[in-house]
Every structure is written in C-alpha cells, then in structure tokens.
Amino acid sequence: MFEVLKSSPLFSGLDNIEINALIDNVLHQIRNFANKEVLAYSGEKVERAMILLEGKLQGEMIDFAGNSLKIEEIDPPQMVAAAFLYGPQSVFPVNLSALSDGKMLIIFKKDFTQLLSSDHRVLNNYLNIVSGKAQFLSRKITFLSFKTIKEKIAYYLLNHLKTGSLVVTLYQSQKGLAEMFGVARPSLARTIGEMEDEQLIRWERNQVVILNLKLLQAILGK
Amino acid sequence: MFEVLKSSPLFSGLDNIEINALIDNVLHQIRNFANKEVLAYSGEKVERAMILLEGKLQGEMIDFAGNSLKIEEIDPPQMVAAAFLYGPQSVFPVNLSALSDGKMLIIFKKDFTQLLSSDHRVLNNYLNIVSGKAQFLSRKITFLSFKTIKEKIAYYLLNHLKTGSLVVTLYQSQKGLAEMFGVARPSLARTIGEMEDEQLIRWERNQVVILNLKLLQAILGK
DNA sequence: TTAAGAGTGTCACAAATGTTACACTTTCAG
DNA sequence: CTGAAAGTGTAACATTTGTGACACTCTTAA
Numbered sequence: 001m002f003e004v005l006k007s008s009p010l011f012s013g014l015d016n017i018e019i020n021a022l023i024d025n026v027l028h029q030i031r032n033f034a035n036k037e038v039l040a041y042s043g044e045k046v047e048r049a050m051i052l053l054e055g056k057l058q059g060e061m062i063d064f065a066g067n068s069l070k071i072e073e074i075d076p077p078q079m080v081a082a083a084f085l086y087g088p089q090s091v092f093p094v095n096l097s098a099l100s101d102g103k104m105l106i107i108f109k110k111d112f113t114q115l116l117s118s119d120h121r122v123l124n125n126y127l128n129i130v131s132g133k134a135q136f137l138s139r140k141i142t143f144l145s146f147k148t149i150k151e152k153i154a155y156y157l158l159n160h161l162k163t164g165s166l167v168v169t170l171y172q173s174q175k176g177l178a179e180m181f182g183v184a185r186p187s188l189a190r191t192i193g194e195m196e197d198e199q200l201i202r203w204e205r206n207q208v209v210i211l212n213l214k215l216l217q218a219i220l221g222k
Numbered sequence: 223m224f225e226v227l228k229s230s231p232l233f234s235g236l237d238n239i240e241i242n243a244l245i246d247n248v249l250h251q252i253r254n255f256a257n258k259e260v261l262a263y264s265g266e267k268v269e270r271a272m273i274l275l276e277g278k279l280q281g282e283m284i285d286f287a288g289n290s291l292k293i294e295e296i297d298p299p300q301m302v303a304a305a306f307l308y309g310p311q312s313v314f315p316v317n318l319s320a321l322s323d324g325k326m327l328i329i330f331k332k333d334f335t336q337l338l339s340s341d342h343r344v345l346n347n348y349l350n351i352v353s354g355k356a357q358f359l360s361r362k363i364t365f366l367s368f369k370t371i372k373e374k375i376a377y378y379l380l381n382h383l384k385t386g387s388l389v390v391t392l393y394q395s396q397k398g399l400a401e402m403f404g405v406a407r408p409s410l411a412r413t414i415g416e417m418e419d420e421q422l423i424r425w426e427r428n429q430v431v432i433l434n435l436k437l438l439q440a441i442l443g444k
Numbered sequence: 445t446t447a448a449g450a451g452t453g454t455c456a457c458a459a460a461t462g463t464t465a466c467a468c469t470t471t472c473a474g
Numbered sequence: 475c476t477g478a479a480a481g482t483g484t485a486a487c488a489t490t491t492g493t494g495a496c497a498c499t500c501t502t503a504a
Contacts, residue, residue: 061367069367084360087353093360123345130352131309137359138306138315144366145283145291145404147462148490173451182367184492189453191491205500369492370460395481406462411483413461427470 008077026111040096049112050080055102059094083133230299248333262318271334272302277324281316305355376441
C-alpha cells in the first residue's frame with residue numbers, strides 16, 4: 001500500500017513487508033490536500049508526524065511586513081517538520097502550503113513515538129533525519145549571511161553545478177529564487193544583468209550557462 | 223566526578239550514580255583549553271561528542287571576506303555540535319573558539335552511540351537536544367530575515383525582556399551584538415542613536431531601558 | 445486563436461547599510 | 475596609577491538594495 005515509503009529516509013533499510021507491518025501497527029490516516037491549500041501556519045503546535053506521499057509542499061516564513069522567505073520545498077517521500085515534532089518548542093517554524101494536489105500519511109505524535117521505539121533502525125533513521133535537518137538549516141544560515149546578491153547567486157550556482165558541467169538547470173522562476181534569497185525580485189534581475197554584462201554567466205529561460213567559472217568562484221573566494 | 227552533568231540536558235532525569243556509571247562504561251577523556259583557543263574549524267569532521275564542563279565557547283561563521291557572524295555562545299553543561307554528530311554531513315558548521323579557559327568531556331562517536339543505546343532516557347534526551355538545536359537554528363533564520371537593523375534590535379530586546387520589567391541587561395558589547403546581527407558595528411551604533419532620539423529606548427552601559435514598549439512592539443507589528 | 449496571468453527586463457529614485465576615519469571613554473593588567 | 479587595548483559615538487561618503495512603475499514576452503486555458 002505504501003510503496004513510495006520504501007525509498008523514504010525514515011524507512012531506509014526496511015522492506016515493504018516490514019514497513020507495512022510497522023504502520024499497520026499504529027494509528028494513522030491519509031490526508032488529501034489541494035493545490036495552494038495552507039496545511040499549517042507558523043506557530044501552530046506540531047502534534048502529528050507527516051510524511052508526504054504525493055504532491056509538492058513548500059515552507060515559507062512570512063515576516064511582519066508580509067514579505068516571504070521560502071525556506072524549502074518538500075517532495076515525497078520526505079517527512080514534514082521532522083525536527084519540530086520533539087524538542088522544547090514543537091511548533092511549525094513556517095507556513096506550510098501546497099504547491100500541487102497531493103496526499104500525506106499522518107501519524108499522531110504518541111503513535112509515532114511508539115513506532116520509533118518499536119524498531120531500532122527507524123529510530124536511527126529518524127535521528128539522522130533530524131540531524132540532517134539541523135544541518136540544512138545551518139547551511140541556510142551560511143547562505144543568508146552572504147552580504148551581496150552577487151555572492152548569493154554565485155554560491156547558488158556553484159552549489160547546483162554538477163561536476164563536469166557548466167550548465168545549471170533551474171527549477172524555479174526568478175521570482176521564486178528572489179524569495180529564497182530574501183531579496184526583491186527586480187534587485188535580483190538587475191544583478192543577473194550585471195553578471196551577464198561581465199561575461200560571467202548567460203541566464204536563459206530555465207538554465208544558466210557558466211561562462212567564466214574561475215571568476216565566479218573568485219566572487220566567493222576573496 | 224562529573225557533578226555538573228547532573229544538570230545537563232543529556233542526562234536529565236538521571237542521578238549522579240547512574241551518570242557516572244554510564245560514562246565510566248565508555249571510553250572518554252577530558253580536554254582542557256585556553257582562552258581564545260580555536261577548538262574546531264568550520265568544515266572539519268565531527269568525530270567526537272563534546273560536553274562543556276567549564277568555561278565558555280562560541281561558534282561563529284566566517285565568510286570569505288573575513289566577516290564573522292556569531293551564531294551562539296555555549297555554557298556548561300551543554301553539548302557542543304550535538305546536531306552535527308550524526309546525519310548526512312557531519313561537519314562543524316562554525317569555527318568553535320574559547321571565550322575563556324575551561325575544559326570539556328570528550329567521547330568518541332562510536333562510544334557515544336553505545337552510550338545512547340545503553341539508556342533510553344539518554345537517547346530520548348539526545349533526540350530532544352537535536353530537535354531543540356534545529357529549532358534554535360530556525361529561529362536564527364527568522365531573526366536574520368528581518369530586513370532592517372531597527373527590527374533586529376526591537377526583536378532582540380523584546381525577546382530578552384523579562385515579563386514585568388522594562389530593562390534588558392546586556393551580556394555583550396555592541397561589537398558582539400553587531401556580529402550576532404550580521405551588521406557593521408557603526409551601523410548598529412547609528413541605529414541605536416536614532417532609536418534613542420525617538421525616545422524608544424535609553425541605551426546605557428550594560429543595560430537598555432525600554433521607554434516606549436508599545437512603539438517598540440509596533441516596529442515588529444506592522 | 446486569443447485573452448489573461450505570470451514572469452522578465454529595465455528604469456529613476458529612495459532608503460538602508462557599509463566603509464573609513466578619528467576622537468573620546470572605559471577597562472584592566474602590571 | 476598608568477598605559478595599552480577595547481569599546482563607543484559620530485561624521486562624510488560610497489554602495490547596495492528596495493520600491494514602484496511600465497512595457498514586453500511567454501504560457502496556457504477557454
């Protein structure tokens with residue numbers, strides 16, 4: 001029934017039969033959601049473990065002025081808010097909204113705790129997920145602490161560059177990127193234009209061609 | 223021997239005898255360090271669990287231009303880099319340096335894993351610590367995503383204000399604050415000056431008096 | 445096929461912050 | 475007590491980014 005869970009980090013190392021047995025053993029439910037639906041608001045208590053089965057979600061912070069900072073996109077079969085289920089302040093750090101129709105598996109905290117303690121491998125996986133989450137957030141801070149937009153662009157491109165290639169494929173609009181960078185959209189466009197003038201990159205529709213890798217690295221290197 | 227550990231989050235709920243038994247049961251060592259010593263560099267692999275016993279540490283990110291962003295200060299008996307011991311990328315996210323002389327308890331990862339699995343309470347505590355760490359980092363992102371220095375100051379003061387009081391005691395210099403905020407020191411001083419002109423606050427040596435709480439909150443509220 | 449919506453490039457101007465410099469004060473070790 | 479080091483207030487100026495506006499392109503659903 002939960003074929004997709006086999007490749008989920010939480011159940012890594014378990015086979016289908018074991019996964020189904022574990023899940024059947026605890027209370028759970030399936031929740032369907034529609035595109036653009038808001039599934040949770042920042043500050044809301046996290047009382048259930050959620051594993052995305054189908055569709056796409058995003059987490060974004062909204063500040064008091066209404067500006068949004070997109071923190072991450074979530075694809076199946078990832079857990080949602082994994083690092084916020086336990087710990088001293090278990091509330092959603094972001095608004096969670098749907099980028100498409102989809103569905104997710106829901107397990108209440110009490111039952112999830114029981115699931116964790118019933119299998120050492122799952123517990124170990126969960127520990128890795130939460131650690132990975134902290135590491136992701138830490139990298140996010142590194143990224144946000146870059147001062148200039150140019151640095152952010154350079155860092156983003158170099159991190160999404162597959163070794164050997166000089167082309168970065170974009171899965172987001174400039175608008176989406178601007179939100180991730182925490183900058184205004186026209187400011188991003190302007191800086192992109194400047195970097196094109198400098199023959200650093202060529203920014204096309206859905207991909208960016210690196211024209212001068214060394215100079216691009218030098219932006220971060222000095 | 224490790225009296226201070228009784229109040230450590232990792233050993234919460236255990237008594238002295240149990241703690242000593244657990245620790246004696248695994249390989250461990252004590253490491254002394256001197257003020258200003260750098261204990262680990264960003265990017266270095268985390269191979270040991272470290273619990274601060276005495277002294278004070280700080281973690282700071284250094285960007286390529288040499289600017290530093292102080293992420294946190296660590297006091298005993300906290301764990302160091304707890305969320306970076308497991309997970310996909312177990313490397314230090316910050317430079318770890320000493321703010322005073324001190325010493326810490328060191329347990330190698332393998333032995334620490336053994337310690338975790340030998341007591342359910344400790345494992346549970348550790349899960350809470352790592353979750354708490356992720357939550358801390360998440361709040362840090364919230365903080366860094368404030369656009370203006372004024373917002374950052376207001377947020378910082380309101381968060382350090384004890385209920386009922388109108389005075390915030392500072393345990394850091396303006397220079398230290400500027401590093402935490404990720405802004406230039408004179409810029410911080412200028413903004414403080416502006417807020418004093420506006421009768422919002424009175425900034426004294428080691429403490430800040432809130433003169434107009436409502437207006438201060440309004441900075442974040444609109 | 446076409447109209448609507450989303451995304452993009454660009455501009456002029458405003459606002460915020462960084463940079464560098466210097467004088468002054470405070471702290472603290474010797 | 476004193477000198478050095480660290481911290482603070484402030485200024486002029488340079489840079490960077492945000493804002494709001496508009497025209498244009500692309501995509502897509504009716």
